[in-house]
Amino acid sequence: MIFETLERYDYEQVVFCQDKASGLKAIIAIHDSTLGPALGGCRMWPYNSEEEAIEDALRLARGMTYKNAAAGLNLGGAKTVVIGDPKKDKSEAMFRALGRYIQSLNGRYITAEDVGTSVTDMDTIYAETDYVVGLSESYGSSGNPSPMTALGVYRAMKRTAKEAFGDDSLAGKTISVQGVGNVSYTLCKYLHEEGAKLIVTDIFQESIDRAVNDFGATAVKPEEIYSVEADIFAPCALGAVLNDDTIPQLKVKAVCGSSNNQLKDMEIHAAMLKERNIIYAPDFVVNSGGVINVADELSGYNQDRATKKVNEIYDQMDKVFEIAKRDNISTALAAERLAEERIDQMMRVRSTFSLNEHSLISRR
Ligand SMILES: NC(=O)C1=CN([C@@H]2O[C@H](COP(=O)(O)OP(=O)(O)OC[C@H]3O[C@@H](n4cnc5c(N)ncnc54)[C@H](O)[C@@H]3O)[C@@H](O)[C@H]2O)C=CC1
Numbered sequence: 001m002i003f004e005t006l007e008r009y010d011y012e013q014v015v016f017c018q019d020k021a022s023g024l025k026a027i028i029a030i031h032d033s034t035l036g037p038a039l040g041g042c043r044m045w046p047y048n049s050e051e052e053a054i055e056d057a058l059r060l061a062r063g064m065t066y067k068n069a070a071a072g073l074n075l076g077g078a079k080t081v082v083i084g085d086p087k088k089d090k091s092e093a094m095f096r097a098l099g100r101y102i103q104s105l106n107g108r109y110i111t112a113e114d115v116g117t118s119v120t121d122m123d124t125i126y127a128e129t130d131y132v133v134g135l136s137e138s139y140g141s142s143g144n145p146s147p148m149t150a151l152g153v154y155r156a157m158k159r160t161a162k163e164a165f166g167d168d169s170l171a172g173k174t175i176s177v178q179g180v181g182n183v184s185y186t187l188c189k190y191l192h193e194e195g196a197k198l199i200v201t202d203i204f205q206e207s208i209d210r211a212v213n214d215f216g217a218t219a220v221k222p223e224e225i226y227s228v229e230a231d232i233f234a235p236c237a238l239g240a241v242l243n244d245d246t247i248p249q250l251k252v253k254a255v256c257g258s259s260n261n262q263l264k265d266m267e268i269h270a271a272m273l274k275e276r277n278i279i280y281a282p283d284f285v286v287n288s289g290g291v292i293n294v295a296d297e298l299s300g301y302n303q304d305r306a307t308k309k310v311n312e313i314y315d316q317m318d319k320v321f322e323i324a325k326r327d328n329i330s331t332a333l334a335a336e337r338l339a340e341e342r343i344d345q346m347m348r349v350r351s352t353f354s355l356n357e358h359s360l361i362s363r364r
């Protein structure tokens with residue numbers, strides 16, 4: 001069964017890593033390395049079954065191919081999942097063992113943090129491999145990616161506002177924000193500074209209170225966020241929040257937020273939004289600031305250069321809207337097409353023989 005899936009979606013390699021001493025059980029899925037070494041975070045999660053873990057690794061790895069390609073990075077797509085509870089199963093030995101497996105791939109895969117892992121875990125992995133980014137700032141690295149992800153979401157939102165309202169100013173606009181966590185607290189700060197009005201929700205009262213106190217936000221209950229009247233809805237908490245139940249409730253002109261996999265079913269729910277004339281800013285373009293930032297470490301991290309690239313998410317959004325109009329398709333499909341067209345073009349460029357492949361990893 002597994003080869004059937006790998007063939008259907010064109011996966012290159014799946015590595016199962018097992019280390020009895022440390023309890024490591026991990027899957028590294030490399031989807032596509034046409035553009036360069038495959039980069040994607042390492043997720044740790046208490047999966048209910050091995051099948052669920054494999055499925056998640058494959059789905060997330062493919063998503064990284066699209067995210068990295070659409071972001072203009074010379075990187076392929078991959079992801080690692082570690083089976084276990086990040087609150088109680090982590091150990092130095094486990095991440096060192098994983099680091100050795102990553103090193104054995106000799107640069108085909110570069111890891112980074114993701115849900116359930118931290119900058120500290122990346123530092124531990126670094127003891128065994130060069131192929132890890134998102135280390136502590138003390139290593140001259142980029143540290144926590146969330147502020148850059150927030151900047152990217154803000155830039156994408158401005159471009160989305162231009163599409164929806166003819167002007168990219170967010171001053172006076174009302175933005176409804178689902179989840180006030182690492183990414184969206186900084187996003188709310190940018191929006192507040194520009195003069196936007198905020199309606200927020202979270203499952204933790206302290207997070208809501210912080211946004212109310214710091215940005216004068218209006219708070220609503222979690223289930224109310226879909227039906228509030230606003231200009232733009234920013235999902236910044238969970239996946240699959242754009243679905244049969246929520247889309248009919250929306251009273252907004254556009255959706256633009258940081259969450260991964262916002263559309264429950266990519267084609268069906270992108271089409272539903274289009275039908276309702278709600279502009280959807282594709283999640284993997286919008287939230288690529290984090291990966292753009294960590295990937296910059298591969299050239300020796302430079303914050304100004306990384307910030308410039310994250311600001312360019314505005315221009316990547318330009319291309320998405322252009323392709324959507326050119327091909328009369330949803331913006332979600334247009335973002336995939338943007339990624340596919342770039343991979344295709346680079347494949348042609350690389351058909352020319354070159355004796356010494358330029359190395360992407362120059363920092364060490
Ligand atoms: N941190 C990063 O650099 C990146 C994050 N993302 C995605 O952006 C989203 C947010 O990420 P972070 O801010 O890092 O996570 P976070 O965990 O710091 O923030 C999420 C917030 O959503 C709240 N929340 C959870 N369930 C909720 C619900 N049902 N209703 C309302 N609020 C709820 C949580 O209490 C939390 O405050 C995630 O989907 C993540 O995968 C994507 C790319 C990069």
Ligand SMILES: O=C(O)CCC(=O)C(=O)O
Nearest residue numbers: 040041112113145290291
């Ligand atoms: O942002 C990171 O730290 C890693 C990139 C990644 O895995 C993602 O964007 O989902």
